[in-house]
Amino acid sequence: MRKGSHYTEEHIEQRKALGGFGKGMTGHHHTLEAKRKLYLSNIGKKQSEETRQKKGDALRGRKQSEEEKRNNSLSQIGKPHPWAKGIPKPPEVRALISASKKKWWAEISPERREEQFRLQSVNRDVRPTKPEAKLYELIQETCPEEYIYCGDFSVVIGKISPDFININGQKKVIEMFGNYWHKPGSDRQRRAILHAYGFDCLVIWEHELKDLPREEIIEKIKCFHQRTTYA
Numbered sequence: 001m002r003k004g005s006h007y008t009e010e011h012i013e014q015r016k017a018l019g020g021f022g023k024g025m026t027g028h029h030h031t032l033e034a035k036r037k038l039y040l041s042n043i044g045k046k047q048s049e050e051t052r053q054k055k056g057d058a059l060r061g062r063k064q065s066e067e068e069k070r071n072n073s074l075s076q077i078g079k080p081h082p083w084a085k086g087i088p089k090p091p092e093v094r095a096l097i098s099a100s101k102k103k104w105w106a107e108i109s110p111e112r113r114e115e116q117f118r119l120q121s122v123n124r125d126v127r128p129t130k131p132e133a134k135l136y137e138l139i140q141e142t143c144p145e146e147y148i149y150c151g152d153f154s155v156v157i158g159k160i161s162p163d164f165i166n167i168n169g170q171k172k173v174i175e176m177f178g179n180y181w182h183k184p185g186s187d188r189q190r191r192a193i194l195h196a197y198g199f200d201c202l203v204i205w206e207h208e209l210k211d212l213p214r215e216e217i218i219e220k221i222k223c224f225h226q227r228t229t230y231a
Helices: 009-017 032-041 049-059 066-075 091-107 110-120 130-142 186-196 206-211 214-226
Strands: 147-149 164-166 172-177 200-205
Touching (some): 130 164, 130 206, 130 214, 172 186, 172 214, 186 200, 200 206, 200 214
Antiparallel strands (some): 147 164, 164 172
């Protein structure tokens, strides 16, 4: 049907007699490949303001009945999202998503960025890992009541949520670096970022916690806590 044209009353009655509009697709579903093609064909397309307004007006104030909600829920059981299983996002889609996220993060203010990090952690059940818990015991043994755990995003400095922070007036943080998550040399980068915000930083590596004598780790913590200049 051409854009802007309308069904005549006669045509409507004929379609009703044949079973109604959309009868041809009843009971049929798009394949995952067809859904993928439809998704890609719509990338970059924007609906007109008039179309968005019409859709909004049609849905505004409408509430689904409990039966409709139940039927919709049952109809989706066992049906994964096209991207959730079997069909990964195409490279061009991943690139668009990545570029959009980077642009957004680059444009927001530092205050908004820190607040966003906190919001992202609201529903996370973040607790100290075993190495962090072990290091915290050594910190408390060396300088009791001087540092608290804040690796749950309760404290954000720039884009960093440090593991432990001093609570008695010193701008100092202690980080526990796991061997799996952190590359060699990343500790220097972490210290440089924190120094820019006026914080001194001690990094203890997981392999150090495992291989070095307990007394050596305690001495590191003690020297760090007592020093007055950046290392």
